[in-house]
Amino acid sequence: MNKQNKYINRELSWLQFNERVLQEAEDTSVPLIERLRFLGIFSNNLDEFFRVRYAAIKRIENSTDGKGKRLLGGISPSRLLKEITQIVIKQQADSLEILSKIQHQLKDHDIYIIKEDEVDETQAQFLRDYFLQKVSPALVTIMLNDLDDVPKLKDSAAYLSVKMIQKKGKKFENRYILIEIPSSVNRFVVIPSENSKKYIILLDDLIRFNLDSIFNIFNYESISAHMIKITRDAQLDLEGDFNKSYIEKIMEGVKDRVDGDPVRFVYDSTIDQDTLDFMLEKMQIENEDSIIPGGRYHNRRDYMKFPDLGSKHLLYEKINPLPIEGLSLQGSLLRSIEQKDYLLYAPYQTFSYVVKFLREAALDPKVKFIGITIYRLAEVSHIASSLINAAKNGKKVVVSIELQARFDEANNIKYAERMQREGIHLIFGVTGLKVHAKACFIERLENEKVKRYGFISTGNFNENTAKIYTDYTLFTADQGILKDIKKVFEFFEVNYKVKKYKHLIVSPHYTRERFEEMIDYEIDNHKNGKPAGIKFKVNSLSDYLMIDKLYEASRAGLAIQLIIRGINCLIPGVKGMSENIEAISVVDKFLEHPRLYIFENAGNPKIFISSADLMTRNLDHRVEISCPIYDKDIKQQLLDTFDICWNENIKARDFSKGKNTYKKIKGKEVRSQFATYDYYLQKQNT
Template sequence: MKKNFSNNSEYINRELSWIEFNKRVLNVSENPDTPLFERLKFVAITSSNFDEFFMVRVGSLNDQVNAGFNQKDPSGMTPLEQIENIFIYAKKLIDRQYKAFNDIQKELLGHNLKFASVEELSEEQRDYLQRYYIEKVYPVLTPILVDKRIQSPLVFNKSLNVGVLLENEKHEKFFGTVQVPSVLGRLVEVPGEGDMREFVSLEEIIKLNLEALFSGHRVVSSSCYRITRNADLTLDEEGAEDLLETIEESIKLRKWGAVVKLEVESGVDEELRSQLVDLFELSGDYVVDINGYIDLSFLMKFTGMQGYEQFKYKREEFQMHRAFKSDEDIFRIISKEDVLLHHPFESFDPVLKLVESAAKDKNVLAIKQVLYRVSGNSPIVDALVKAAESGKQVTVLVELKARFDEENNINWARRLEKAGCHVIYGIVGLKTHCKILLVVRMEETGIKRYVHLGTGNYNDDTAKLYTDIGYFTCNPQYGSDASRLFNMLSGHSKLENMYKLSSAPIDMRRKFERLIDREISNAQAGKKSRIACKLNSLVDYKMIKKLYEASNAGVKVDLVIRGICCLVPNIKDQSENITVRSIVGRYLEHSRIYYFYNDGDEEVFISSADWMTRNLDRRVELLVPVEDEESVEKLKNIIEINLKDNVNAKSMSSDGRYMKFKGGDKTLDSQKYFQERSVKENSIDKKLFKPKYSGINIG
């Protein structure tokens, strides 16, 4: 009998699942085995993650509340209930974040590094700060006094400010504010005694000088504060005459979105707190009290100090895949075999080399590529510009709607257009998120197409920090599919009759459903069945229902999900055959791999897409079957080792919480394993190499 999966208790709320993910990020900073500066980095990342979460997710929920939208999500909560729960759980996690930071500070003291308060400084140090203030800080400050003429001061999104309650000679009270200038460093080092290095925050230096800054007024109280605004941009693409200009205008509006969170220092004067709450039209529930420096993202820059390598991860040498170690022409290398790279353990350089070689090669006729997020000084963009300037046909889809990269992508788009590239901006209503590069080359036997397909962006910076998969092939069927995809993107033609690739939003969802249905049928027929997937997020409720159906049929389902997971595992008669684990470590887990046992005729795919509704229905994505034996075994091994990780991995329980693995004689850090394996494998002569992966144990 088919089970009805409609009970709200069968889904975990997306937003609370994300907070659980950010907790796992913070866990790295709480781990004493993590180097000290790396612990500070993860404290900073936790702050940055929260900023984006509140700007986008809470901003969107806030819009729903203001529009009177009260429909419950699949977990059973209305938008307002979700916001209320978000603040309850977020405040708890923020308190924990500051405890972690305070614990790290105590350890840093033992290494002669100190975040000092002004009260702890000597007279000489305070004199130094006063000179620093007069010479460097005061000239860039803009104090604002709020009176009847200025009802609402200009307070920028995510800017740090000092709010001041002032009193004049008539004992009238006013609110004043001054922005802590972001053009200056957040920390100022003061000369110390002996080996101790002491740092004071810029806001504390400003607070020391408020009486002079607001001369003629008495400072009653002061407190740092920071607001987060709704940055969930909505675009009318249909009505936009110029998409670039429309997005540029919407970026400006980000600064003035509705306030969704106010951070204030703990112990702030109640009258000043009330002024801030009224100023930004908030309820007290939207206020977060901070026990320490507001906005710890500045710690990322602090950890870049030279001379403290013992407090950082050992710098790893990313290996060149053995196929690309020779000086042989890259087109000949790819012609001989498909090659699968596992970043960052295997270098991203071959991807750069393919674009750069294509730009120079006189036999290359055309280069086509999708750019979603690229680095600040992108060598790929440089190569595409050179290719266009040399007369090659260069087509680049630049996704202008890549959130928080819009401005960067607009600049790249204009540069590419100026060089003579054919720049396209995708399809109205859809983001183009697939990762694909096509090089068309004239050879002795005729036209040949070289394709690179990946799970991550063409960004040489993040390729050193994210785990991703890249796949090179000149298989003509993949080449044909790539050409059809680009024709669809540039000419808005119908995408059909693909040989190998599946695409969203056209047929990827149906493809996944068929693959899962096949495992269900095999299980019901008494055959072995297995699904194992590595992805970033599982949110789509149709996919979750399908996985519940597979579990009930007896299919073993193992999921490695870094971030959000709305599926509830380990529930009898629902998901007892499903396991979920998350890996958060030195590198950001970003690759998407989908494995289906298929009664022994295994199929493995890589993809740009997670199992989220936006990926399956509102984005252009690709699902790529990987077929050559060595690459298949390599992907299977990645999943297998991820499933054995008991250092960076945590297992999800049926209440949505994540628990560390207990016991076991051997520890396995998957990221460390892949780094060591990459060194070992890529030092082997290609002629002697044979795959030695153990594969997934079906059992």
């Protein structure tokens, strides 16, 4: 069987995932404003896809050997770029239709999104005042006709392309202008209303409404404005001046993204052809670039922040995060963790335990050392504040902070500089490897001996994402596990020495090998009539060697259950290749983010929570940690929550049933995210 039939191309699989997000926006059972926010997520995902993945394929195509190269799935770069563009054009059209339907349905709830030509006299005065006070001072307006070169347009910023027709004697002259939509002003302007009806105008249309105010010094016959957007290659260039620090190079690389090659140009399909041609020529957008006709509005990612307007019935009901059974936020966490391990499953349970752990460590006179890995921090981070507090209290604090966490570089740099000023020792990753591991340990002096406490997670230590990402965090005082975490930090400092670990499985040195060994062990157990099986829950599965290993296990008769939220390059249910593999994806209210690996192990399951997906970068090119679970109660929790998700039959898509076909099971309906919350709620009441 050739590669084309064995694997799904990674990029095409990702587009299928984003289509699942779009399905949520289309689903009439989802609350209306939440549907708008799913449209925003879809758009934001697509922006990042073009900035990273599409740009990477273009670099391959333009490389010296790109013409004869084949990517995973047996497809050439040029053909893949064309397929992506075709799919995206279709998805964009679908998203516009969905948006139109949602806006129409909002009217049934007295919510009206109006355009500039729908403004009444009462609203007009408010909008003119709002424009003069809030918008006009933030506008950047570029007159293009007299410029030889157009200033570099910001990556993924939105612009109004204005065409002004002026009369010069008996002739007419076109003037072309760009107005940058200011990101400092809220995209959705809520117009005061004296009745129950609620009116919103998009900032774009507010500017259109005030075009005459902007250009009143010109004597023009007509004026029109259509939106355009350019997306650039987001690759950072870290080569160059050896005298510059790593932070300086990252900062310069982030600033230089404005100079990245254009990889997508999106425009309002109703724009005049002469205006479009002028813009493409001025910006040197070539025909082979991805030029995508769109609707009236771009940067629909802003719908992620669509105002709730006090309409709670149009939103998901907020859950109250539960406490962890037996672990009190009122007392000492360290004393409790000393007795047994605890598992946090956010957002069903409160992330406050992570912050409380660090705050307690910062104040405890017996704590002498704190080490933590940081990948993405919240914009206002209590995690960072707790670490700074610890340093001020004289503790040695070591932070491995990943400055190349894509699109969060500036935020991480801000905190890195602040922590550095406070005396925290920073480690900027390992040469050639991103540090994606999620771990923390502290050292506490007890009876003149050092005792360690810590936590390991599948997700970032970020208070904001912990409200919407599902992730496991293990709190433990297991000295063997914590000694291994300390070894990982020693590897950060002296990374030419490869450490050996007794408990943890650490990338890039051991994960692939150990996972393959455990799969082989399951195959042997199955052949010998012992209990055997594999259950994985991951964000992505794209490493073809790991896929081949799972195919091998399937051919040996091993039952395999896979829950894969995003990219999945494995084809399940194919006779002679993968008939014993079942695979589903769940996209719902929360973003499914945990990595969970379960090996049946002859009836005594080996269970790992991990920061690593089954992608080549996670296995071979990043520092990742997979942590074994030893506590029986926690093992059962992980088995139970996996099974709840596996039995999902409302929001699950079945990979073996074609593109994004919903999984159907006869019997009781199971919506796993709601059922998981009920599972933990019931544990509180028993």
